[in-house]
Amino acid sequence: MAEAVGVSHAAVSYAYNRPDKLSQQQRSRILAVAAELGYPGPNPTGRSLRTGKVGALGLILTDSLPYAFEDPGVALLMRGIAEVGELAQVALTLLPAPLEAVPAAASLDALLRGVVDGFMVYAMPDRHPVLDSVLRRRLPVVTIDGPALEGHSRVGIDDRGAAREAARHLLALGHRDVAVLVSRLSPDGRSGPASHSRIAHARDRVMKARVKGYRDAFAEAGVGVLPVVEAGGFSAAQSRAGAEMLLDTRSVTAVLAATDVLALALLDAAAGRGLRVPEDLAVIGFDDLPAAAVAGLTTVRQPMTQKGQEAARLLLNTINGTPGTHLVTLPTELVVRGSTGEPTTGSTASPH
Incomplete structure (x- = not known):
């Protein structure tokens, strides 16, 4: 390929992987000849052998x-991860880690033998066995x-502080008979x-911090301890079952x-x-x-896409040799819409 264009092998590689190293005219000529010859670009296997990535x-x-x-x-x-990954020309590999209640937990080491340069670990519970498996990879x-x-670096928000602000909003409206609904407190x-x-x-950690934040606000106001109901998981079906259960019992x-x-x-x-x-x-x-805006839901806004962007950038920087450990805390905002207002009746539930 390089001989056909009359350039070095490095120039061909730059045309695909480091276009900033070439003039636009030179890169266009290389890509045009590559298209005529049906050349797909540098061999990724060879590149990984040269770079170790x-x-x-x-x-x-x-x-x-x-x-x-x-x-x-x-x-x-x-x-957010994909946006950064596309710019850096890297792929994203999804690796599901089973709940500890599932027998497949014994296969975590096999699951983590995936060929990657580093890991982003999302919403992992404390002391989950996958953490040991990840750290053993030394990536x-x-x-x-x-x-x-x-x-290692971490990206997150102040879950406890944001939850406290949400609870204070309900207290300011006059609510005292309040319950908390969480997805799950432990992965069982x-x-x-x-x-x-x-x-x-x-x-x-996330659910625990939010419960603490809610309870902080009610303790400050001298109101009784908030009851908490678990849905059992994050799925839509579990969420609906948890909602029905709360309304049935509280x-x-x-x-x-x-x-x-x-x-x-x-x-x-x-x-x-x-x-x-x-x-x-x-x-x-x-x-x-x-969907929250469509439903008129009062909620805490957090930058999920930015979380992905920040995590991907930090990981890529570490992979590429930039030293340092960073703990990034992104901002949140309480967004008040029509789903909250002053209480006008005594209660909602009809316990069975």
């Missing part, structure tokens, strides 16, 4: 692969919304009312939902029972997914 980033999720495409928050995160790691691993599939011990020993004027998926499920469940929002039931979510 394979050109792929791994994203580890604590659920199945369908979850990655069904959950709108994860989709926004992956969009660069960036955690997102999970534990901060010594010597349990659902239902959460005991004090269960909350205290929760391993899902008598409340408002619910603090720890995700927008949960909050939207609550809005649907309330509508099915003939409850008015916010007159009979105020609902506040967390994330500000695109």
Whole structure:
């Protein structure tokens, strides 16, 4: 190929991988000749042998692969990662880490033998066995919304502070009979009312921090301890089941939902029972997914796409030899819409 154009092998490589090294005219000529000859570009295997890199980033999720495409928050995160990955000409490999309640947990080491240059670990519970497997690979790691691993970077938000602000909003409106709905406190599939011990020993950092934030605000106001209900997982079906369970068992004027998926499920469940929002039931979510604005949901806005961008940049910098460990905390904002208002009735639930 290089001989056909009359340039060096390095120039051909630059035309595909480092266009800034060539003039536009020279690059165009190389690509035109390549098209005539049917040349597809430098061999990626050869490139990986020369550089020691394979050109792929791994994203580890604590659920199945369908979850990655069904959950709108994860989709926004992956969009941010993909935007940076395209600019850096690297691929994204999705690696599902099974829940500990699933026997497949024993196969984590095999799962993590995927060919990647580094890992982004999303929303990993504390002490999950996949963390040991990741660290044994001795590759660069960036955690997102999970534990901060010594010597590795992390990207997240102040979940506790943002949740505190959401709870203060309900308190300012006059709500006192309030419950909390979370996806899960630990990766064991349990659902239902959460005991004090269960909350205290929760391993899902994000859910635990949000519950603490909600309770901080109510403690400051001198209001009783907030009851917490677990949906058991992140899926739409689990969220709807958790919403129905909460409305069946709690008598409340408002619910603090720890995700927008949960909050939207609550809005649907309330509508099915003939409850008015916010007159009979105020609902506040967390994330500000695109569907939240459509539904008029009061929620906490967090930059999911930016999380993905920041994590991908940090990982690529580490892979490319830039030293340093960074703990990035991105901003949040309470977005008030029509799903919250002053309480006008005593309660919403009809316990069975």
